[in-house]
Amino acid sequence: MAEQRKWHLKPEVKGILIFVLVLFSLMAAAIIYHIMTVFIYEDDLAEPIVTIDGTVVTLKEISYYIMEVENTGDEFARVYNPDNPIEYWGLYMNEEIRSGYVSDLARRAALDYCIRDNIYYLEAVRAGVELTDEEQESVRADAEDYYAQMTQRQREVTQLVTEDLELIIEKVTLTQKYMVQLSSQEEDVSVLEAVTLHYDVGGDYYENLKNSYTIDINKRIWEQVHPGHVTIN
Numbered sequence: 001m002a003e004q005r006k007w008h009l010k011p012e013v014k015g016i017l018i019f020v021l022v023l024f025s026l027m028a029a030a031i032i033y034h035i036m037t038v039f040i041y042e043d044d045l046a047e048p049i050v051t052i053d054g055t056v057v058t059l060k061e062i063s064y065y066i067m068e069v070e071n072t073g074d075e076f077a078r079v080y081n082p083d084n085p086i087e088y089w090g091l092y093m094n095e096e097i098r099s100g101y102v103s104d105l106a107r108r109a110a111l112d113y114c115i116r117d118n119i120y121y122l123e124a125v126r127a128g129v130e131l132t133d134e135e136q137e138s139v140r141a142d143a144e145d146y147y148a149q150m151t152q153r154q155r156e157v158t159q160l161v162t163e164d165l166e167l168i169i170e171k172v173t174l175t176q177k178y179m180v181q182l183s184s185q186e187e188d189v190s191v192l193e194a195v196t197l198h199y200d201v202g203g204d205y206y207e208n209l210k211n212s213y214t215i216d217i218n219k220r221i222w223e224q225v226h227p228g229h230v231t232i233n
Contacts (some may be wrong), residue, residue: 039224051216063158065110089228106227112201117175124178139170154231
């Protein structure tokens with residue numbers, strides 16, 4: 001029998017092949033990781049975004065606050081550049097208290113006020129503060145009006161319905177009622193001034209109260225949310 005011919009790769013060729021195989025393996029792993037971790041807002045609505053002493057706020061609930069900051073920001077955006085409003089959200093704001101890109105500042109504001117409302121809601125419930133029948137009726141009407149004013153995109157992205165909005169607006173209304181009660185105790189300033197100085201985000205009373213709560217933020221999801229690109233066109 002004739003001797004079977006054996007092929008031997010040169011070391012340099014073998015090294016190149018191994019390098020190419022490793023490179024393709026890394027690329028495949030990166031593609032698979034991207035597919036498994038890609039963030040799609042509508043698919044993650046049930047994800048917890050912030051937990052406040054065991055009270056969980058999902059992405060769906062905080063979507064209300066995202067819409068609020070986007071609706072407000074969109075008004076400024078259309079004044080800043082009517083032809084390309086999206087440009088506004090990429091501006092860098094260098095303010096005395098807080099600096100950053102508009103989109104990042106809006107995300108921070110949405111989270112801050114969501115946390116504030118949930119903390120004061122818990123405080124109000126403990127204090128026995130309740131809404132009157134008239135106030136409850138107003139909440140229902142406000143929820144219906146809010147939903148009616150939502151765009152089709154907002155409804156599709158957030159998947160909020162009137163019943164969801166009613167629960168959120170009820171929480172916001174009770175929060176505001178409780179804050180006014182606290183502010184009414186101040187003798188030297190008006191209620192509005194007292195809220196700003198002491199009981200709102202940044203106020204001494206609120207910040208001390210906030211520090212008494214355990215607050216956990218799901219940064220993996222939350223940092224992928226970019227106001228200006230969520231519920232507005």
